[in-house]
Amino acid sequence: MSANSGIVDILKKVFFIDLIKGLSLTFKYNVSKTITIRYPDEEKWIPYQRFRGLHTLNRDSQGRELCVACELCSKACPTKCITVIPMEDNTGIGITDRVAQVYEINLVRCMFCGLCEDACPTTAVRMGREYELACFSLDCAKADKHRLLAPIEIPAEFEGGYVVKAKLERNKEGIRVRPDLTKKKRWW
Amino acid sequence: MDINTLIEVALITVKVILVSSILFALPIPLTWIERKVAGHIQLRLGPFRVGWHGILQPIADMIKLMFKEDIIPDKADKWLFKLAPIISLVPIFLTFATVPVGDKITVLGREITLYISDMNVGILYILAVAGIGVYGLIFGGWASNSKYALLGSMRSSAQMISYELALSFAAIGVVMVSNSLSLVDIVNSQKVSTWNICYQPLGFIIFIIAGLAEINRIPFDLSEDEGTLAAGYHVEYSSMRFSFFMLAEYVAMVLMSVLAVILFFGGWSGHAILPPIVWFLIKVSAFIYFFMWVRFTFPRYRYDQLMTIGWKILLPLSLVNILITGLFVI
Amino acid sequence: MELIFFYIFAIVALASAIAVISIRNPVHSAIFLMVCFLQVAALFVLLRSPFLAAVQIFVYVGAVMVLFLFAVLILDLGRERFGEYLHHQSPIAIIVVVGLIFVIGLGLARGKLDAPLGKYTEAELVKNIEVTGELLYTKYVFPFEVISLLLLVAMVGAIVLVMKERK
Numbered sequence: 001m002s003a004n005s006g007i008v009d010i011l012k013k014v015f016f017i018d019l020i021k022g023l024s025l026t027f028k029y030n031v032s033k034t035i036t037i038r039y040p041d042e043e044k045w046i047p048y049q050r051f052r053g054l055h056t057l058n059r060d061s062q063g064r065e066l067c068v069a070c071e072l073c074s075k076a077c078p079t080k081c082i083t084v085i086p087m088e089d090n091t092g093i094g095i096t097d098r099v100a101q102v103y104e105i106n107l108v109r110c111m112f113c114g115l116c117e118d119a120c121p122t123t124a125v126r127m128g129r130e131y132e133l134a135c136f137s138l139d140c141a142k143a144d145k146h147r148l149l150a151p152i153e154i155p156a157e158f159e160g161g162y163v164v165k166a167k168l169e170r171n172k173e174g175i176r177v178r179p180d181l182t183k184k185k186r187w188w
Numbered sequence: 189m190d191i192n193t194l195i196e197v198a199l200i201t202v203k204v205i206l207v208s209s210i211l212f213a214l215p216i217p218l219t220w221i222e223r224k225v226a227g228h229i230q231l232r233l234g235p236f237r238v239g240w241h242g243i244l245q246p247i248a249d250m251i252k253l254m255f256k257e258d259i260i261p262d263k264a265d266k267w268l269f270k271l272a273p274i275i276s277l278v279p280i281f282l283t284f285a286t287v288p289v290g291d292k293i294t295v296l297g298r299e300i301t302l303y304i305s306d307m308n309v310g311i312l313y314i315l316a317v318a319g320i321g322v323y324g325l326i327f328g329g330w331a332s333n334s335k336y337a338l339l340g341s342m343r344s345s346a347q348m349i350s351y352e353l354a355l356s357f358a359a360i361g362v363v364m365v366s367n368s369l370s371l372v373d374i375v376n377s378q379k380v381s382t383w384n385i386c387y388q389p390l391g392f393i394i395f396i397i398a399g400l401a402e403i404n405r406i407p408f409d410l411s412e413d414e415g416t417l418a419a420g421y422h423v424e425y426s427s428m429r430f431s432f433f434m435l436a437e438y439v440a441m442v443l444m445s446v447l448a449v450i451l452f453f454g455g456w457s458g459h460a461i462l463p464p465i466v467w468f469l470i471k472v473s474a475f476i477y478f479f480m481w482v483r484f485t486f487p488r489y490r491y492d493q494l495m496t497i498g499w500k501i502l503l504p505l506s507l508v509n510i511l512i513t514g515l516f517v518i
Numbered sequence: 519m520e521l522i523f524f525y526i527f528a529i530v531a532l533a534s535a536i537a538v539i540s541i542r543n544p545v546h547s548a549i550f551l552m553v554c555f556l557q558v559a560a561l562f563v564l565l566r567s568p569f570l571a572a573v574q575i576f577v578y579v580g581a582v583m584v585l586f587l588f589a590v591l592i593l594d595l596g597r598e599r600f601g602e603y604l605h606h607q608s609p610i611a612i613i614v615v616v617g618l619i620f621v622i623g624l625g626l627a628r629g630k631l632d633a634p635l636g637k638y639t640e641a642e643l644v645k646n647i648e649v650t651g652e653l654l655y656t657k658y659v660f661p662f663e664v665i666s667l668l669l670l671v672a673m674v675g676a677i678v679l680v681m682k683e684r685k
């Protein structure tokens with residue numbers, strides 16, 4: 001057995017078997033498809049639904065704000081980055097007569113743990129799938145109510161985990177990558 | 189001086205200028221190709237942003253290198269520090285004086301040879317002059333007055349001594365089969381019979397391994413071992429001086445590919461469907477790809493392994509190769 | 519034309535040879551030795567012997583000098599310590615050099631150092647690898663073998679010295 005394997009070893013060395021194995025493997029990689037996601041120029045990664053990105057404030061089916069300004073989220077937040085100031089309102093923008101006058105999340109301090117989401121009794125605050133939060137000034141580090149209530153780009157029903165075609169847009173407010181959700185493919 | 193001599197002189201001048209400008213320009217596509225090969229082997233794309241598929245990346249790199257600050261260490265041997273990149277660059281360019289890329293072509297009724305000069309000691313000249321290039325590494329490392337650089341240059345000098353023997357002995361086998369030291373004759377002898385690789389498989393393997401070591405490429409690039417020596421002999425260099433070393437390295441890689449093709453793969457001989465020069469270029473590019481492929485496949489050898497391979501395996505094997513060839517030739 | 523080149527090469531060779539022994543920095547003098555070897559190689563080309571020129575570059579510039587530099591790099595001969603290695607040898611050296619110059623001059627003056635071109639034409643001489651090889655293995659086979667033996671002895675001696683040190 002040992003003598004046999006010794007001969008095999010020598011033969012392997014003489015004919016560079018291991019080296020050729022390595023070379024053929026790398027050659028296979030060389031001609032196979034690459035796994036690079038060409039973000040931001042051409043492609044964008046759409047995360048799964050469980051992803052914890054920028055928060056969203058939601059509305060019910062009649063378009064009323066779900067948030068009742070109970071401040072539970074701000075209490076639950078470990079970094080104390082949510083500011084909620086309630087106000088009376090009976091014009092019907094909220095589901096009750098108590099709505100948030102100010103609802104602001106300091107994104108610089110937020111660590112995207114999702115505890116606010118768990119604490120909310122009305123499922124008003126949810127973690128979204130927006131992850132391009134970089135910008136040129138500190139203003140955008142604060143997400144106010146208006147921004148959080150704005151409709152989101154990727155519908156909540158859209159199942160994530162895809163690389164989709166995207167377009168890079170530059171304008172004064174900054175750079176955005178607009179995904180085209182119809183052209184999707186699985187990554188890897 | 190009659191008109192014919194003048195034309196000859198003009199022709200040689202044109203050829204020299206052409207060859208050296210091609211060699212100067214070569215690293216531009218080669219760096220791009222190397223990075224592309226590296227990328228795709230590692231399932232990446234490689235450079236992609238400057239121009240179509242990143243094709244202008246080398247030019248961007250070149251501009252960047254030119255505008256970088258040229259740093260000379262305070263304690264360096266200034267004179268030698270400036271000289272070293274030139275020493276490493278010039279010999280490798282000189283070798284191409286005798287590298288043929290084809291036989292003769294006839295233009296306007298005048299025979300033009302596709303080489304600058306056909307020396308009758310061609311292969312010996314190439315190996316000898318290419319050997320001078322290592323001084324660039326040695327002086328560069330020593331003059332930098334830095335530990336890493338000095339270690340790199342010591343490694344490269346020891347490596348060079350150990351592998352040049354095996355390299356030349358492997359070439360001697362070819363010389364014995366072809367019965368000439370001239371590169372043109374070697375190619376022509378392969379046209380008559382088959383390519384030398386059929387007679388000299390062992391010689392070819394030794395030549396390629398020793399060649400990899402001679403041109404300081406992975407798996408034998410111990411003199412610029414990034415892992416342990418930062419960048420080895422050129423760790424203190426920046427800007428254009430650094431790019432001279434890079435240029436020399438790429439031209440050396442091309443030289444090794446050209447030599448392998450000429451010595452073992454019949455130079456420009458090939459099927460008549462393509463012109464000879466195209467055959468030559470195809471073969472050379474295949475070798476260049478092979479060198480890149482090897483670079484991104486194998487890890488680096490340890491220094492003692494390097495010495496063992498050189499002295500205890502390659503050198504005896506190359507002697508055996510000469511012995512066997514001798515038996516067959518006689 | 520040829521004479522001009524001869525003088526260029528010869529003068530550079532001499533100047534660099536002088537530089538080798540007068541410069542204190544060992545690495546710098548190694549460079550000048552290299553330059554000197556290269557000039558000698560060029561002189562060989564002028565003498566219609568490209569083979570010898572290539573061998574000169576290959577062996578002396580390519581291998582011997584690399585080894586020499588390797589030793590210099592390892593030993594780290596400082597500029598200051600360079601003096602101690604000359605053990606009052608200068609008087610003897612001067613006598614030997616003067617004697618050597620005298621002998622060579624005498625030979626030159628008497629015309630004893632001119633070698634005849636021999637039976638070969640110039641074209642044959644340029645393609646002189648075969649000629650050199652043949653002569654080495656026929657007429658000069660004895661000195662050739664003696665030199666090989668000498669080198670072998672030197673190599674064995676070096677190995678023995680190293681082995682002893684290890685024990």
Ligand code: SF4
Nearest residue numbers: 077110111113114116
């Ligand atoms: S995700 Fe965590 S840190 Fe961020 S606001 Fe919600 S609770 Fe606070």
Ligand code: SF4
Nearest residue numbers: 067068070071073120
């Ligand atoms: S988001 Fe939910 S938890 Fe936070 S204040 Fe509104 S209702 Fe309360």
